[in-house]
Amino acid sequence: MEQNNKLEELKQFDTPSITNVVATYPDKDYCLGLYHPWKGKWYTDQTLKCMYPELGRTVGYAVTCTYGLPDPNFTNLKFADVLRAVAKMSKPVVLIVKQNMPEEIKNINGMLGGNMMTALKSAGVVGVISDGPSRDIDEIRPLKMQYMLTGITAGHGKFAVHSVNTPVEVCGMQVAPGDIVHMDENGAVKFPEECLDDVIKYAERLREIESKRQGMMRNTNDVEELIKIMSGLYD
Numbered sequence: 054m055e056q057n058n059k060l061e062e063l064k065q066f067d068t069p070s071i072t073n074v075v076a077t078y079p080d081k082d083y084c085l086g087l088y089h090p091w092k093g094k095w096y097t098d099q100t101l102k103c104m105y106p107e108l109g110r111t112v113g114y115a116v117t118c119t120y121g122l123p124d125p126n127f128t129n130l131k132f133a134d135v136l137r138a139v140a141k142m143s144k145p146v147v148l149i150v151k152q153n154m155p156e157e158i159k160n161i162n163g164m165l166g167g168n169m170m171t172a173l174k175s176a177g178v179v180g181v182i183s184d185g186p187s188r189d190i191d192e193i194r195p196l197k198m199q200y201m202l203t204g205i206t207a208g209h210g211k212f213a214v215h216s217v218n219t220p221v222e223v224c225g226m227q228v229a230p231g232d233i234v235h236m237d238e239n240g241a242v243k244f245p246e247e248c249l250d251d252v253i254k255y256a257e258r259l260r261e262i263e264s265k266r267q268g269m270m271r272n273t274n275d276v277e278e279l280i281k282i283m284s285g286l287y288d
Contacts, residue, residue: 056143059249060233064110066256068237072096074255075244083259085251087244096242097201098225101182104190104200106238111180111199113147115232115243119216120164121153130214132169136176138217138230145179147234151221152185154212163188163206174198182234182241184223199236 063071076095079086088095118135139146154162165173165181166189173181180199186206193200203224218230228234232243233252244252269282 056249057145059253060112060145062253063112063233063235063249063256066235066260067110068096068235068239068242070256070259071235071244071252072242074252074259075242075248083255083262085244085248085255087248094222094225094227095244096226097182097223097240100184100203101201101224101240102203103236103238103240104202104205105194105197108197108199110235110237111147112233112235113145113179114143114246115149115228115230115234116142116146116178117149117151117216117218117221117228117230118214119151119153119219119221120212121215122155123211123213124215127215128213130217132172132214134214134217136172139173139176139178142177142231144177146177147180147182147236148173148178149221149223149228149234150181150183150185151223152183153215154185158210159185160204161206161208162186162212163209164212167192170196170198170200180234180236182223182226182236201236201241 074084076086076088076090076093078084116138152162162185165187170193174196182201184203186204187202188207190205220229226243228243231246233246233249234241234243266282270279
């Protein structure tokens with residue numbers, strides 16, 4: 054199966070299901086146990102908000118970049134270098150944007166507006182995750198790119214690219230270039246590309262288990278029977 058088809062298959066499952074098979078329940082036979090469930094920094098925290106929940110699930114290969122204030126001693130990188138990194142990465146791409154800004158302006162930096170997002174869309178980006186705010190939400194909506202941010206603000210000052218395709222941490226999730234990122238209105242999770250086949254296989258197994266379990270729960274109102282059905286699930 055081609056990788057793009059596999060990514061499409063991955064979109065059958067919501068992001069919480071993917072977290073369940075990646076690392077949430079390492080003692081279960083449907084979980085890969087790739088990270089420490091609490092300390093692994095493999096999924097996003099509650100500070101990240103989904104701007105377009107109606108778009109559903111989005112999956113892609115991570116390209117990363119870091120933005121900060123302009124530094125006259127470092128002018129080597131531009132937005133063009135971000136676009137070139139997107140062009141070189143397998144498609145589709147989820148762009149991970151670290152906003153490395155001083156505390157006094159980190160909440161008023163409306164990055165990645167309509168112009169930048171349109172260029173990213175044409176280059177092959179299907180979604181953007183950033184640990185800061187952005188703007189132009191109405192202008193970007195017709196592009197049908199998933200957009201996950203900490204919030205929205207109308208303006209910004211000058212900013213500059215500090216790094217491209219280096220490991221970053223955004224909203225509690227550490228991401229390296231080439232990681233697969235799965236995102237929906239619940240948040241985002243990452244895992245290595247080499248685990249893609251296993252993630253799909255385990256997610257299918259989990260779906261079968263949960264479908265059977267929940268079917269049994271819907272067919273009884275006996276509390277003791279419900280307890281029996283759920284035995285071992287959260288113990």
